[in-house]
Amino acid sequence: MRPSVSWKLFCAGWALASTGFCTSSGLLADLQVDLQDWASAYNQSVAAVATLSNTDKIRLISGQSVPSINFEPYTSDDGSQGLESFFYVTSFPESSAMAQTWDPELIKANFHAVGQEFYGKGYTMINGPTIGPQGRTPWSGRLVETLGQDVYLAGIAFAHATEGIREAGIIPCGKHFLLNEQETNRSEVYWSNNAVTVPLNNTAYSSNADDKTLHEAYLWPFYDGVKAGLGAVMCAMNRVNGTYACETPNLLNNVLKTELAFPGFVTPDTSGQHTALGSANAGMDFGATSFWNPQTLLPALANGSLSQARLNDMAIRNLMPYFQLGLNTKTIPPNPPATAPVDVRANxxxxxxxxxxxxxxxxxxxxxxxxxxxxxxxxxxxxxxxxxxxxxxxxxxxxxxxxxxxxxxxxxxxxxxxxxxxxxxxxxxxxxxxxxxxxxxxxxxxxxxxxxxxxxxxxxxxxxxxxxxxxxxxxxxxxxxxxxxxxxxxxxxxxxxxxxxxxxxxxxxxxxxxxxxxxxxxxxxxxxxxxxxxxxxxxxxxxxxxxxxxxxxxxxxxxxxxxxxxxxxxxxxxxxxxxxxICMTADCDFTQDNVYLDYKYFDAHNITPRYEFGFGLSYTTFNYSVPPAISYVNDSALAQPIPTGELIPGGKADLWDEVMRITTYITNTGDRDGAEVAQLYVSFPEEADQPVRQLRGFQKVFLRSGEKGLVEFGLRRRDLSFWDVGRQEWVLARGVYRFWVGASSRDLRGWVEYVVA
Missing domain, CATH: 3.40.50.1700 (Glycoside hydrolase family 3 C-terminal domain)
Structure with a gap:
């Protein structure tokens, strides 16, 4: 199902506007996108919004009930590790602990259980899972809430966490979008006893990143989250290239809603919204009544500073997860007092x-x-x-x-x-x-x-x-x-x-x-x-x-x-x-570290760590059959450097196609049963300007003592692509790719090469 007609091609140069970027409206009605399992929700949302007055649309986008369509506002809370401030709930592991399992199905099961408890306490949305901060600096105070300091690992975990929450029947709201890499000076709001977040010059810090860094080092996991079904995305408190993240059209309308074809709604982090029209026109869809109310938005509609199409789109996007998850047909449990004996812990x-x-x-x-x-x-x-x-x-x-x-x-x-x-x-x-x-x-x-x-x-x-x-x-x-x-x-x-x-x-x-x-x-x-x-x-x-x-x-x-x-x-x-x-100035230069986060920096500068990314011992031992083998190649796909697929939630469809498969065998050579996380790292051709190696596959395999098992790494087009700023596309490089298999980012047991001509 495609919403409508006109928008077919991404901007080729991103230099058409005074901002230095071309612009997209970000309107669902303007995008030629295959909405897949969002299609029915889109039709229902369009039909419902068509019955509403503008005043009711404003109520909808500012978190108020709309009786004419039986809509009650979403109830949400933080807590990817479990509900806050309630009796009879479970305290789950932090998200970073779940990432450390390197077990996608266990991650999904954990977040599904978290979602069940939220639903049982009357909530319809979790402010999570959390993917930012990504890990620019180890001093960042919120890395504990996130899913690892590698974008590939984080993306896989983010997708499975999103699926788990979604399958529990509530809305996953991915955060923080984007470049929210520290707490210091994150907002102009004074946070009780914490003076460190009082910003310089009364503005939040600005994460200043070039387009390649933004895509390859920070945006990457959001592709996975959108593909997996994020219903909402939380824009961050900080500024991005000088403009507040929640008021940046390039970030929200161009990148998130057009490039990634995100079909849900954008909601601000606390104090993330700063103006009524700046946020609305930039692509924020859900906001505070102090900014969005009939007194501010109806005159804006009348004088053209806010278009009717944009207001309609905001309302439609707010309803998309409501219909997609069937919340319109469910009797949501009441939201009880904190100490009420409503036990949602199960086992x-x-x-x-x-x-x-x-x-x-x-x-x-x-x-x-x-x-x-x-x-x-x-x-x-x-x-x-x-x-x-x-x-x-x-x-x-x-x-x-x-x-x-x-x-x-x-x-x-x-x-x-x-x-x-x-x-x-x-x-x-x-x-x-x-x-x-x-x-x-x-x-x-x-x-x-x-x-x-x-x-x-x-x-x-x-x-x-x-x-x-x-x-x-x-x-x-x-x-x-x-x-x-x-x-x-x-x-x-x-x-x-x-x-x-x-x-x-x-x-x-x-x-x-x-x-x-x-x-x-x-x-x-x-x-x-x-x-x-x-x-x-x-x-x-x-x-x-x-x-x-x-x-x-x-x-x-x-x-x-x-x-x-x-x-x-x-x-x-x-x-x-x-x-x-931690950056202590108002402007933080993300281009100095570029895409070289965590182990990629250590590799680039030949720094020996105490323990490398991906390291972990076992009570047994594992032997890798090397060199690994290339068991499948899609030559026709590799011959085409630029993806040509239709747009779906998560980007162009063929970005997700498997184009190559690497295999190896692992044998448990010890006297105990155990699981090994086999890891695949890729070295790119020089044209791509990439780190020495980067994670592009992993599989956790359980083997009994003496058992030998097959490990397969399916590589998607996007896994072998780099962001070409000039073409504004993910591009397959021409030249030699080397595929390393091992037990960590430094314990590499063997490699195989393939030339993409």
Whole structure:
């Protein structure tokens, strides 16, 4: 189904207007697009809007009921990791934890469960999944809410998260569009106790990016999200190339609505809307009544500063997901008070535990220290092993001044908050396991115990061990040290390491020959202060794992689950190894780092990381059959450098066609069953001006001990294309492509080449 007639070709030069770009109206009625499974919703939306007065259309686009078509405004909330501020809901893993599983189907199942709980509490839209920030800098405070620092991985995860939410019957609202890479100076709004977001010169920072950088490093995952069925997109608070993101016609009308053929509505982030007509004409579709009301928009219609076609399009777009998801035929559950006994948790705790254990990366395992086998005694160190003093969740202002969380950290801040009904800490889970195994436990979970004076005691006091980190560490056979790193919305990170935590780890390690470190972090956490210590025998590393966090960690520590997670960011040796810090000026130059985010920067500058993107060990071993093979080639497609398919949601249809397939075999050569994430990296011909290598495929394959399995990487046209600024197209380069297969971005086992002539 095509809405209408006229718009057939993208602008060839993007230099026709005074802004430096050609323009598109972005109107659905002007686009020649095959709407696919949106077609019926479009027809219903057009018919419904045709019956409305302009006043009712204004009510519709500003979040008010429209009785004549039985429309009630959407109810939405943040919370890709679960609902905020409710009783009887589940605290799910953060999105970054789900990305660390590298398991698309598990990601989909997790977000489907989140969507079910939203629907059960009367919500019709989630402000998520979150894809921006993409990861320009590791100090960005909201990377914990996102889906990894590689656009291909993030795009696949974004699509599956979108599908999961959509199949739960509610609207996925992808955010933040676009170039929203830090919290510092993000908005002119003062955010309570957080002065860091008060902007310079009373304007939000501007992300200044060239067209190639915008497309290849930041826009890429939104193609996947739109293709998967995003019903809404949230435009960001920041400015893009000098103009607020929610008032940038090139970004919304040209790129999102025309190039990607997004059929839903654009809604602003908090304080993202600045003017009535600037936002409406730029392509924003849902706005605040303070800007959009009969007093502002009816005169604009009369004097021509807002067209009737644009108002109609705004109304149609607002109704598209309403009809597409069948919300017009459903009886939505009421939105209950926060403490009302409306239990929507089902058996989601089992899913949370499974997802949590699948999200834990094994970084180090000297002499197969892990899994644990009934250790006679265990020392538990660090406040991250126990609950906070108030809980299970708190947003106290004092906590928000910390870079670490004073208890077991299972969610982040701001939009990353969830509402756990309970919390399983590592101490809880270890206590349960110790009761089963007869293990002696000792714990030192508060304060800097290494400097507290003591007197050794015996007899009725129960132990002769000195009550210090050193004393307790020397008294047990196995030491478990738990640390975390915290951040969240409204805050960027001030450190990538923590001196008190690192000191605690070293103190324990100097006195315990079997020290195991467990880390839950909101982003990259540097380890070089202690990682090479010979007594540190194992390290587990993950994001924030939700209410079953303690159980998930113990499942991996004791081998009930064989770790299979891989890193979604690079862990550097030093802060200076990363490309850029937080931008502290009003204008932020994104062209200086270009498309070289995370591992692509390390590769380009030949910097050796501590642990590379995609790294992760297992309790078993895997062998790759190399070199890989090219098992399928679509020669006719590769002969055509520019896509020629019709426009569909997600761009031109043939961008999604498989044009090549790479295969290899993997054998589990160890004595345990386990899963391996096989990864495909591509080196492009010189013409494309691309990073040294970039991820273009992955597959998580479970193999029993001794089993051999086939791994296939299907490559779409877009996976082998670069953005040609002159032609304004994704173009297949001419020349030699090299396809690398391996276990990480640096552990590459073999390659094969193909020449595109």
């Amino acid at each position: 989601h705790r089992a899913l949370v535990r499974k997802a949590g254990s699948a999200a834990i990366t094994l970084l180090k395992n000297t002499n197969n220290t892990l899994p644990l086998h009934n250790p006679p005694s265990i020392g538990i160190f660090g406040s991250h092993a126990r609950p906070t003093l108030i809980g299970p969740g708190t947003t106290m202002d004092d906590v928000h001044t910390h870079t670490t969380w004073p208890g077991h950290l299972i969610f982040s801040g701001g939009s990353g908050i969830s509402s756990p009904s309970y919390q399983i800490t590592p101490y809880d889970a270890l206590l349960s396991k110790a009761l089963q195994d007869g293990t002696q436990l000792m714990w030192a979970m508060d304060g800097d115990l290494s400097i507290i004076p003591y007197t050794a005691v015996t007899g009725t006091m129960g132990t002769s061990a000195a009550p210090t980190f050193a004393g307790y560490a020397s008294a047990v056979s196995t030491c478990l040290v738990f640390i975390n790193a915290w951040s969240g919305e409204g805050h960027d990170r001030s450190e990538l390491r923590n001196i008190p935590q690192d000191k605690m780890i070293l103190t324990v390690a100097q006195n315990c020959a079997n020290t195991i470190v467990v880390i839950n972090t909101v982003g990259a956490r540097l380890l070089d202060a202690w990682i090479d210590h010979p007594n540190i025998t194992a390290v587990l590393y993950s994001s924030l794992l939700g209410e079953q966090s303690g159980n998930a960690i113990i499942d991996v520590l004791y081998g009930a689950v064989n770790p299979s997670a891989k890193l979604i960011h690079t862990i550097a040796r030093n802060e200076s190894d990363y490309p850029v810090p």
